[in-house]
Structures are given as C-alpha cells and as structure tokens.
Amino acid sequence: MSPEKALVLEVEVEEAKKTEKTMSLARYVMGRMVRKVNVDEDLLQHWVLPAEDFSGDVVAASMTAGDRVHLMLADGTGHGISAALCMMPVSEIFYAMSGKGFPIASIARELNKKMVSLLPVDRFVAATLASIDWSNKTIEIWNGGGPAAFFVNEAGERIQTWKSKNLPIGVLSDKDFDDKVDVFHWEQGGQFFMYSDGLTEARNPADELFGSERLYQALLRADTASRFEHLKESLMAHIDAAVSDDDVSVLAVNCKTDFEGSVELEAKTKSNQAIVRGPGTWKLELKLDAADIQKIDLLPILLTWLKQCGISQKNSQRLFLILTELYNNAVDHGLLGLDSKLKTSSEGFEGYLKKRSERLSELQEASIEVYLERIKDKKEDYLFFRIKDSGPGFDFLQHFRGQVVCVDSLSGRGITLVNSLTRRMTYLEPGNEVEVEYILG
Amino acid sequence: MALNVEVKNHNGRLRLMMSGRFDFNSNRNFRKAYEDGMERYATGPIELDFNGVDYMDSSALGMLLLFKERAEELDRSISLVNCQESVLEILDVVNFGKLFSIK
Numbered sequence: 001m002s003p004e005k006a007l008v009l010e011v012e013v014e015e016a017k018k019t020e021k022t023m024s025l026a027r028y029v030m031g032r033m034v035r036k037v038n039v040d041e042d043l044l045q046h047w048v049l050p051a052e053d054f055s056g057d058v059v060a061a062s063m064t065a066g067d068r069v070h071l072m073l074a075d076g077t078g079h080g081i082s083a084a085l086c087m088m089p090v091s092e093i094f095y096a097m098s099g100k101g102f103p104i105a106s107i108a109r110e111l112n113k114k115m116v117s118l119l120p121v122d123r124f125v126a127a128t129l130a131s132i133d134w135s136n137k138t139i140e141i142w143n144g145g146g147p148a149a150f151f152v153n154e155a156g157e158r159i160q161t162w163k164s165k166n167l168p169i170g171v172l173s174d175k176d177f178d179d180k181v182d183v184f185h186w187e188q189g190g191q192f193f194m195y196s197d198g199l200t201e202a203r204n205p206a207d208e209l210f211g212s213e214r215l216y217q218a219l220l221r222a223d224t225a226s227r228f229e230h231l232k233e234s235l236m237a238h239i240d241a242a243v244s245d246d247d248v249s250v251l252a253v254n255c256k257t258d259f260e261g262s263v264e265l266e267a268k269t270k271s272n273q274a275i276v277r278g279p280g281t282w283k284l285e286l287k288l289d290a291a292d293i294q295k296i297d298l299l300p301i302l303l304t305w306l307k308q309c310g311i312s313q314k315n316s317q318r319l320f321l322i323l324t325e326l327y328n329n330a331v332d333h334g335l336l337g338l339d340s341k342l343k344t345s346s347e348g349f350e351g352y353l354k355k356r357s358e359r360l361s362e363l364q365e366a367s368i369e370v371y372l373e374r375i376k377d378k379k380e381d382y383l384f385f386r387i388k389d390s391g392p393g394f395d396f397l398q399h400f401r402g403q404v405v406c407v408d409s410l411s412g413r414g415i416t417l418v419n420s421l422t423r424r425m426t427y428l429e430p431g432n433e434v435e436v437e438y439i440l441g
Numbered sequence: 442m443a444l445n446v447e448v449k450n451h452n453g454r455l456r457l458m459m460s461g462r463f464d465f466n467s468n469r470n471f472r473k474a475y476e477d478g479m480e481r482y483a484t485g486p487i488e489l490d491f492n493g494v495d496y497m498d499s500s501a502l503g504m505l506l507l508f509k510e511r512a513e514e515l516d517r518s519i520s521l522v523n524c525q526e527s528v529l530e531i532l533d534v535v536n537f538g539k540l541f542s543i544k
Contacts, residue, residue: 122503
C-alpha cells in the first residue's frame with residue numbers, strides 16, 4: 001500500500017471513530033430524554049421496538065397532579081440524529097407542563113408554538129396526546145397527524161376510534177392552531193391503545209405490511225390481561241427476521257370501571273414530604289372576570305404557587321383535586337348554569353362538555369373570587385380556601401341529599417371527595433360561595 | 442423509481458406532472474421543477490398532478506410545505522390533483538386538505 005493510500009485510510013478510520021462517538025453520545029442523550037415512562041404497570045403498558053437508526057419517535061407518560069395520566073406519542077419527520085434533535089424540546093415541554101397541571105389542549109398549543117419557531121418549514125411532528133382520568137372514566141384526546149387511536153372493550157372489539165383531525169405540530173401559526181380535544185366516557189371497562197405508524201408499516205420478509213387488519217385481529221384473539229403481550233407476539237411473528245427501519249411504539253391503558261380515585265392516589269404518592277420552610281404564612285387573593293375565566297388556566301398557577309410555598313407533593317396533589325373540583329363547580333354550575341344530570345350517560349357527558357365550551361365562550365359579566373390562606377400556629381397548620389362566584393347560587397342541601405343516593409354517579413363524586421379530604425367544607429348562602437379547611441400538618 | 446417531474450401547460454395553467462416515488466431523495470428534482478415551472482408560467486394557480494406517484498413519505502410532505510410557502514410569496518395557489526388512494530390516505534392523516542385544495 002502506498003503511503004498516500006495508508007494516510008487516506010487512517011483519516012477514514014478516524015472519521016468513522018468520530019461518527020461512532022457522536023452516535024453513541026446521541027444514543028445516550030436520547031435514551032434519557034425519551035421513553036421514561038413513570039406510571040404503574042397495571043394501569044399502563046408500553047413497548048418500544050427501536051429501529052436500527054434513530055427514527056425520532058417519542059413516547060412519554062406522566063402522572064399529573066390530580067388523578068390523571070397524560071400520554072404522548074410523537075413522531076418527527078425524517079430519520080437519524082437530525083430527527084432526534086428536533087424532538088428534544090417535545091418531551092421536555094410535555095413533562096414540564098403535565099407536571100404543572102396544564103390540560104393537554106394547552107400542551108398541544110404550546111408544543112405547536114414552540115416547534116413552529118424552532119423547526120424549518122419542511123419539518124413537523126405528528127403527535128397524539130391523551131389524558132386518561134380514571135375517577136371520571138374519561139379520555140381526552142388530541143390527534144395531529146398520528147395513526148388512529150382507539151378504545152377496545154373486554155372482548156377486544158373497537159368501540160371508539162380517533163382519527164387525526166388536525167395538522168401535525170409545527171405547521172400552523174398559533175392563530176390558526178386548533179386545540180379542541182375529543183372527549184370519551186367509558187361505561188364499560190376496556191383498553192385504550194395508541195401506536196406509531198411503525199407498527200402498521202412493519203414489513204415481513206415478503207415485504208407485506210403488518211397493517212391495521214392484522215392489528216385489529218390480534219386484539220380480538222386475546223383477553224384483556226394478555227392482549228398487549230399477544231399484540232407484541234403477533235408483530236414479532238410477522239416481522240420474523242426482517243429489519244425494521246422505523247420505531248414501533250405501542251401504549252395501552254387499562255380503563256377499569258371500579259377505580260377508586262382517592263385510594264389509589266394515596267397508594268401512588270411516595271413519602272417525599274417536602275420540608276416546610278420558615279414561619280410561612282401567606283394569603284393569596286385573586287379576582288377573575290369573564291375574559292380571565294375564558295383565557296386563564298388558573299389551576300396550574302395555584303399548583304405552582306403551592307409548590308413554591310413548600311407544600312409537600314402529597315398535599316399538593318390533594319389540594320389540586322380539591323381546588324379543581326371547587327373551581328370547576330363554580331364555573332360550570334355557578335356561572336354557566338350547567339346541570340350535572342346531563343353527565344350521567346355516555347352521550348350526555350360529551351354533550352355536557354360541548355355545552356360547557358359554548359356557554360363559556362359566550363360568558364360576559366361574571367367573576368370568580370379566590371382566596372387562599374395558610375394559617376399556622378403552635379397547635380395547627382392548615383390551608384383555608386374560599387371561592388365565590390357571581391352566579392345566583394345553588395341549592396346545596398338538595399345537592400347533598402341527591403348525591404348520597406347516587407354516590408358513585410359522575411355528578412356527586414367530586415363533592416364527596418372534597419368533603420372526605422378536608423376538615424371542614426361549608427357552603428354559604430345563597431350557595432355561590434364555599435369554604436374549606438385542609439390540614440397540612 | 443426516482444421522482445420525475447414534467448412541466449406542462451394545462452389550459453393556460455402551470456401543471457407539474459409527477460411520477461415515481463415522492464420521498465426524501467426527490468428534493469432536488471422537485472424543487473428544480475417547480476422553480477423552472479414558476480418561471481416559465483409566472484402567474485396563476487398551480488396544479489400538482491400526482492397521477493404517477495405511488496408512494497409518498499413525510500419528507501415529501503415537508504417539501505409540499507416549502508413549495509406552498511414559496512408559492513404564497515408569489516401570491517399563487519396550489520392544488521393537488523389526481524391523487525391515488527395511497528397518497529390520499531397520507532394527505533388525510535396529516536389533514537393537508539386544510540392547507541391545499543385536493544381534487
């Protein structure tokens with residue numbers, strides 16, 4: 001070999017080493033960024049079969065404040081490191097906002113805003129976001145360019161499918177972006193599935209796609225407990241020895257009918273009690289008018305406040321439930337005059353939310369006053385919370401009588417839960433004002 | 442088969458006749474064709490004929506977005522015509538019907 005040739009070869013080897021180093025660093029960083037799913041396995045199953053190269057799939061799940069899990073499956077355009085790089089902000093925004101209690105509509109909007117500003121025109125992110133609320137048995141979903149997500153009953157039959165209704169993330173301006181979510185209420189137990197297109201586009205050695213028919217058939221052949229495993233096995237049998245050039249990602253959520261929110265919540269929160277700082281008494285008073293109520297996500301702000309004040313994780317989660325319930329009651333029943341009875345059927349629940357959003361957008365001349373105070377002395381340490389709406393008030397005595405009869409109906413649950421979590425809950429005449437005390441110590 | 446694009450005059454309109462696989466390898470051919478075409482037929486709406494396209498990937502969707510941006514700068518509209526079933530399915534999932542007129 002001539003000296004020149006040897007030199008060229010040496011340079012090539014050096015380059016290859018450098019590339020390999022870059023790749024392994026990227027692999028390490030991406031491994032940490034994505035696929036960290038921190039939810040109980042009996043509630044959520046997930047599976048990622050990585051492609052040879054980076055494919056840019058992101059799978060994320062996060063327990064939120066309150067009794068929900070947020071899920072996201074995102075697939076960026078292109079392959080390789082550039083695709084993976086584009087996806088880095090996506091999971092960070094998702095986790096940060098879920099942790100602060102923002103709803104998925106706000107997360108989708110923020111992701112879009114961020115990605116439009118970061119990505120070049122020809123890049124975008126197909127994403128599906130879902131929020132599963134076991135205590136209300138509802139699924140909220142926003143699908144922008146992702147494969148259809150679906151709900152199967154115990155027998156594995158699809159009873160609801162959510163096709164993509166939106167453009168992917170990173171295409172439209174904030175003004176044109178539509179953050180409307182679909183809402184589904186399950187009466188009978190089943191499973192919710194989300195997957196990336198790598199699943200249906202996986203090829204066998206004869207170059208045939210796995211396809212949605214094989215997927216749906218696989219779901220019918222197993223029972224709830226083994227359905228997820230069976231789907232995995234079916235896919236692996238199909239691929240056989242073929243090499244996949246796209247990630248395959250699948251998420252399944254167990255949607256039970258006998259979920260007891262508050263009990264599970266207690267079991268799930270670890271004993272990471274934050275240290276209560278200083279004398280730490282404070283007051284927080286807010287007054288929102290109609291325009292604020294339409295625009296502001298008040299609950300994440302309150303939750304952030306509580307965390308900043310050193311309220312422990314466990315207490316923050318419970319307080320978040322209490323504040324959410326009372327705030328939503330004030331808006332839905334106090335200001336918008338919605339009747340909880342509307343919620344009791346499957347159709348009714350979605351109808352209820354539709355009516356809610358209509359009335360909310362038309363709201364004028366209304367206000368909500370929120371007062372939060374931490375009271376602390378030698379004997380006790382508690383939070384006092386009062387919320388008052390400008391509505392006519394409601395007959396709370398009748399409400400309580402009603403909800404004792406139908407204790408696990410959708411309407412009565414929230415107030416029962418608040419009552420059980422607080423030391424005192426008092427409605428003031430004429431029923432547009434409620435006070436609660438929550439023991440922190 | 443790599444993407445081939447022909448520039449045609451269709452009833453006085455610019456029509457780009459495409460055939461082959463519309464994917465990440467098509468970037469140069471596609472861009473050159475629409476730049477040439479827009480120069481030769483400097484005004485009016487543009488038709489993108491998908492008749493010979495049997496495969497399209499997400500990079501191709503990205504190229505459509507770039508093309509759209511370019512056309513809008515020149516105040517011209519784009520419609521996608523003669524799309525096959527497989528192409529329509531992809532356009533449907535990403536809801537490109539909200540950005541382009543699809544015929």
